[in-house]
Amino acid sequence: MDSLVHDRQGALGAQDDLSGDGRGIATPARALATEAVHAGREDLAALGLHAAPIDLSTTYPSYDSRGEAARIDAFAADGAEPEGPPVYARLGNPTVARFETALARLEGTESAVAFASGMAALSAVLLVRNAMGLRHVVAVRPLYGCSDHLLTAGLLGSEVTWVDPAGIADALRPDTGLVMVESPANPTLAELDLRAVAHACGSVPLLADNTFATPVLQRPAESGARLVLHSATKYLGGHGDVMAGVVACDEEFARKLRQVRFATGGVLHPLAGYLLLRGLSTLPVRVRAASANAAELARRLAADPRVSRVHYPRIGGAMIAFEVHGDPHEVIAGVRLVTPAVSLGSVDSLIQHPASISHRIVPTADRHDAGVSDKLLRLSVGLEDVDDLWTDLDAALGGPGGR
Numbered sequence: 001m002d003s004l005v006h007d008r009q010g011a012l013g014a015q016d017d018l019s020g021d022g023r024g025i026a027t028p029a030r031a032l033a034t035e036a037v038h039a040g041r042e043d044l045a046a047l048g049l050h051a052a053p054i055d056l057s058t059t060y061p062s063y064d065s066r067g068e069a070a071r072i073d074a075f076a077a078d079g080a081e082p083e084g085p086p087v088y089a090r091l092g093n094p095t096v097a098r099f100e101t102a103l104a105r106l107e108g109t110e111s112a113v114a115f116a117s118g119m120a121a122l123s124a125v126l127l128v129r130n131a132m133g134l135r136h137v138v139a140v141r142p143l144y145g146c147s148d149h150l151l152t153a154g155l156l157g158s159e160v161t162w163v164d165p166a167g168i169a170d171a172l173r174p175d176t177g178l179v180m181v182e183s184p185a186n187p188t189l190a191e192l193d194l195r196a197v198a199h200a201c202g203s204v205p206l207l208a209d210n211t212f213a214t215p216v217l218q219r220p221a222e223s224g225a226r227l228v229l230h231s232a233t234k235y236l237g238g239h240g241d242v243m244a245g246v247v248a249c250d251e252e253f254a255r256k257l258r259q260v261r262f263a264t265g266g267v268l269h270p271l272a273g274y275l276l277l278r279g280l281s282t283l284p285v286r287v288r289a290a291s292a293n294a295a296e297l298a299r300r301l302a303a304d305p306r307v308s309r310v311h312y313p314r315i316g317g318a319m320i321a322f323e324v325h326g327d328p329h330e331v332i333a334g335v336r337l338v339t340p341a342v343s344l345g346s347v348d349s350l351i352q353h354p355a356s357i358s359h360r361i362v363p364t365a366d367r368h369d370a371g372v373s374d375k376l377l378r379l380s381v382g383l384e385d386v387d388d389l390w391t392d393l394d395a396a397l398g399g400p401g402g403r
């Protein structure tokens with residue numbers, strides 16, 4: 001049990017060896033920081049370009065309709081990316097493909113498939129499995145509120161069994177198509193030993209939501225997760241101005257995801273693909289700088305008598321969850337530098353009350369069972385000066401005993 005609680009995988013340094021092993025894991029030759037600024041752009045110099053071009057075409061002309069028929073047949077048969085122009089923008093987009101290439105390189109997977117949002121990405125995974133008759137999902141709470149809702153409500157026809165990490169193996173059935181976890185989890189920052197979880201899944205694909213850690217701190221595919229999900233709206237974009245989702249995985253699963261994306265239409269806009277590729281270039285620097293701020297704020301909060309609990313992950317990161325003795329709504333009302341808003345992973349700091357917003361849609365009893373107390377606040381730490389952030393939090397926490 002204890003072995004399932006913490007992922008002992010350390011943070012990746014710029015010099016760390018990124019080579020992987022096992023199925024679907026590519027072997028990048030270069031360090032993460034280098035890939036972040038070069039992956040997906042290797043052809044630019046030969047094109048005479050420095051910045052990636054944005055291709056906004058919705059359709060691609062061709063005088064060879066026999067050739068187009070063959071390309072559509074090939075995509076329908078196996079979901080491989082069409083060679084040459086994509087025929088129609090719902091099949092693919094060259095700018096988005098650059099982001100997919102780069103993210104796959106950072107996560108150490110063969111492929112990645114981008115979607116219009118994190119929820120569209122998760123939906124596509126569920127649809128792939130449901131279409132194979134594998135409708136049962138085993139999941140560990142807490143998950144992001146809408147992911148929890150999508151599974152609990154069975155909106156796409158899935159049936160979910162919620163378990164503790166130690167109960168995963170026993171919960172698997174012949175029709176189990178997916179095991180889903182988050183680590184560190186939204187919003188409590190609870191951590192799992194992903195290697196132990198992957199082992200417990202046997203041959204059932206493990207989906208690890210890596211939104212909070214990013215590949216800078218943790219690469220779940222190396223621990224055996226077949227699917228790595230991101231709300232790219234958060235750290236990958238990193239500036240609070242683009243909504244996107246992406247699944248990093250082996251090419252076999254990516255082909256099924258591309259077919260679902262084509263059929264259901266949850267594509268990513270090329271401008272978003274461009275912004276995400278740009279966001280990736282600074283991802284390692286942003287995550288490390290914001291994490292240093294967060295570690296310091298977590299230390300100050302833990303020492304503060306107005307704060308009853310602080311949750312800060314062992315692997316680090318820029319997210320803090322903390323509980324206050326006083327009224328959490330007053331803390332939200334009291335911040336002036338930190339923005340009181342849902343979402344996370346931006347260059348600026350955001351704070352929200354999960355029981356009111358991000359996890360409101362989860363039934364109260366389930367929310368409480370998952371450790372999401374009504375006193376819990378979730379802070380996404382940005383790149384501001386740490387003393388300015390502390391001054392703001394200190395004032396928002398109120399007088400000596402808190403608000």
Ligand SMILES: *Cc1c(COP(=O)(O)O)cnc(C)c1O
Nearest residue numbers: 117118119144186211231233244
């Ligand atoms: C925000 C979030 C999602 C959903 O992503 P959207 O881009 O908002 O659709 C999924 N998982 C986690 C952990 C999140 O924080």
